[in-house]
Amino acid sequence: MHLLIIDGGHAEAEFRQKFGPMHEYSFLTLDPPETAATREVLEQQGSEVLATADVLFSFSEDLWPFVLDNKGQKPYFVEASGNAVTLLNKRYSSIFGFCGLPTLLNRPLLEVSSPNPENAPQLAETCAALGTDYRVVQDRVGLVTPRVICMIINEACYTLQEGTASIQDIDKSMKLGTRYPRGPFEWANLIGVSRVYEVLKALWEDTHEERYKVCPLLKSMYLRGEQFQLNE
Missing domain, CATH: 1.10.1040.50 (N-(1-d-carboxylethyl)-l-norvaline Dehydrogenase; domain 2)
Structure with a gap:
C-alpha cells in the first residue's frame, strides 16, 4: 500500500516501524500550513500524491478541508488525541481518528475511533492491508x-x-x-x-x-x- 502522511515527519520512524518495509511511504510536510504559499504547494504537489495514495494519515487540522475535498473514498486517518472526528464524518465518509502521539503509534494495536459504524468493513479491510491489529475506542477528545x-x-x-x-x-x-x-x-x-x-x-x-x-x-x-x- 502507498501511505501518505501529512505533517507527520516527526513520526516517520514510528510509521516505518509500525507498518513495515512492505509499504510505500510519502511524507508531505508543510510549515506553516496556514499560509497561502503553503496551500499552493499542497495543491500542486499534494494532489499528485493524493492520486496515488491508498490510505491517508494527517496530523494537521488546517489541511483537513483540502484533503477531504480531494481524497475521494480513500480511508483517511486523522490524529485525534486532541480532537473528535464525529463532526468531520457528518460531511465526509471514510474518516477515522487514530492515536499518533510519539511512542504511542508503534504498538501492537492501532488505536482508532470510527464515528460511523457503516465504515467498519472498510476499517477492517484497511488495517488488514496495513498488517496491524486495531482497537476501536469511543470518538472523544483524548481517545484512551x-x-x-x-x-x-x-x-x-x-x-x-x-x-x-x-x-x-x-x-x-x-x-x-x-x-x-x-x-x-x-x-x-x-x-x-x-x-x-x-x-x-x-x-x-x-x-x-x-x-x-x-x-x-x-x-x-x-x-x-x-x-x-x-x-x-
Whole structure:
C-alpha cells in the first residue's frame, strides 16, 4: 500500500516501524500550513500524491478541508488525541481518528475511533492491508491512551510542583510500582511537552473535569518551550 502522511515527519520512524518495509511511504510536510504559499504547494504537489495514495494519515487540522475535498473514498486517518472526528464524518465518509502521539503509534494495536459504524468493513479491510491489529475506542477528545498518559503526567507535575518528590524519584517509582515502560517525565519529553499540554487543554475544555486541569508548572514549561531535566 502507498501511505501518505501529512505533517507527520516527526513520526516517520514510528510509521516505518509500525507498518513495515512492505509499504510505500510519502511524507508531505508543510510549515506553516496556514499560509497561502503553503496551500499552493499542497495543491500542486499534494494532489499528485493524493492520486496515488491508498490510505491517508494527517496530523494537521488546517489541511483537513483540502484533503477531504480531494481524497475521494480513500480511508483517511486523522490524529485525534486532541480532537473528535464525529463532526468531520457528518460531511465526509471514510474518516477515522487514530492515536499518533510519539511512542504511542508503534504498538501492537492501532488505536482508532470510527464515528460511523457503516465504515467498519472498510476499517477492517484497511488495517488488514496495513498488517496491524486495531482497537476501536469511543470518538472523544483524548481517545484512551493519550487521555490516561497525559493525566498521569499532569498529576506528576502537581507532585513535583508541591515539592513532594523529585523528577527522578517520581519516574523511578512509576516504573517500579506500576511496571510502566517509562516514568511520567520521561514520557512527557518523548511525547513532547507541548503535545501533552495541548491534549490536556483539549480535555479540560471538553469535560471541565479537575483531573484534566493543566498544572501551572506544566503550562509554564509549555510556554517556555522547555523539557524536564531527567538527570540530576
